[in-house]
Amino acid sequence: MNIALFGYGKMGKMIEQIALKRNHTIVAKVDVDTTEINYSEIDVAIDFSMPNAAYGNIKNCLEHNIPVISGTTGWLQDYQNAVDLCKEKNGAFIYASNFSLGVNLFFELNSYLAKMMAPLKQYNVSMEEIHHTQKLDAPSGTAITLAEGVINETDYTNWKLDEAGEQEIPITAKRIADTPGTHTVSYDSEVDGIEIKHTAHNREGFALGAVIAAEWIVGKSGVFTMKDVLNLS
Numbered sequence: 001m002n003i004a005l006f007g008y009g010k011m012g013k014m015i016e017q018i019a020l021k022r023n024h025t026i027v028a029k030v031d032v033d034t035t036e037i038n039y040s041e042i043d044v045a046i047d048f049s050m051p052n053a054a055y056g057n058i059k060n061c062l063e064h065n066i067p068v069i070s071g072t073t074g075w076l077q078d079y080q081n082a083v084d085l086c087k088e089k090n091g092a093f094i095y096a097s098n099f100s101l102g103v104n105l106f107f108e109l110n111s112y113l114a115k116m117m118a119p120l121k122q123y124n125v126s127m128e129e130i131h132h133t134q135k136l137d138a139p140s141g142t143a144i145t146l147a148e149g150v151i152n153e154t155d156y157t158n159w160k161l162d163e164a165g166e167q168e169i170p171i172t173a174k175r176i177a178d179t180p181g182t183h184t185v186s187y188d189s190e191v192d193g194i195e196i197k198h199t200a201h202n203r204e205g206f207a208l209g210a211v212i213a214a215e216w217i218v219g220k221s222g223v224f225t226m227k228d229v230l231n232l233s
């Protein structure tokens, strides 16, 4: 497959390594200074850029009928526009806050635990995410997906960074050098606590998941999630 990388930073470079190992060709490495893109040679685009750049990249690809995989976080105010454009163009698009297999299993575990905890009002839920110090957005996209998973199963209505009101899930975001991504979901009562935690040891899992999603989407049309790619429940 001919892959175009939108964003050639930490993730773009890791995706390139994995894509080459899986016999794909990188036909474009697009950054903010790129002036010309030959869309006719691209089979699929993978966007790991920046919050203020992601939607523009996705829009350009969909307008040129290129399937797009986006892992960029912090741009979700435009997510519905991307969905609408994809449908209008009969294109193909996946956004995932986290492409790793482990985190996608963790999302399922989070929903299952939330369902069990829903009637147990003596427990309060909270979340913590830890990432490297270059991260631009907080809370992480993964933490937001985890919070949405809890909200879907319980009486919680919203999430909030740091201090939260009643019915809101408090999320703490910590920035520590060289941390690829750690997420913890905690339920605490006066007498005990339950925690589930996912720790990324490096960025390979994110990158492999994005390449697998790119391989999966070519030839399809629609708006998909990693649940579709991984065939989870």
Ligand SMILES: NC(=O)C1=CN([C@@H]2O[C@H](COP(=O)(O)OP(=O)(O)OC[C@H]3O[C@@H](n4cnc5c(N)ncnc54)[C@H](OP(=O)(O)O)[C@@H]3O)[C@@H](O)[C@H]2O)C=CC1
Pocket: 006, 007, 008, 009, 010, 011, 012, 030, 031, 032, 048, 049, 050, 051, 053, 057, 070, 071, 072, 073, 074, 096, 097, 098, 099, 100, 206
């Ligand atoms: N969904 C997932 O599984 C994961 C998501 N992420 C997310 O992916 C994104 C990228 O992460 P990461 O690689 O670590 O970040 P980096 O900062 O290392 O890389 C981002 C790259 O995007 C480039 N860029 C800036 N503007 C544009 C533009 N208009 N078009 C294309 N590229 C542009 C930057 O170039 P320059 O430096 O020159 O400005 C930089 O090279 C983040 O939003 C992060 O949260 C990260 C890991 C996993």
Ligand SMILES: O=C(O)C1=N[C@H](C(=O)O)C[C@H](O)C1
Pocket: 073, 097, 098, 131, 132, 135, 139, 140, 141, 142, 143, 180, 181, 182
């Ligand atoms: O910026 C990162 O590095 C990561 N971002 C994603 C997020 O915001 O959840 C995924 C992963 O945790 C790494």
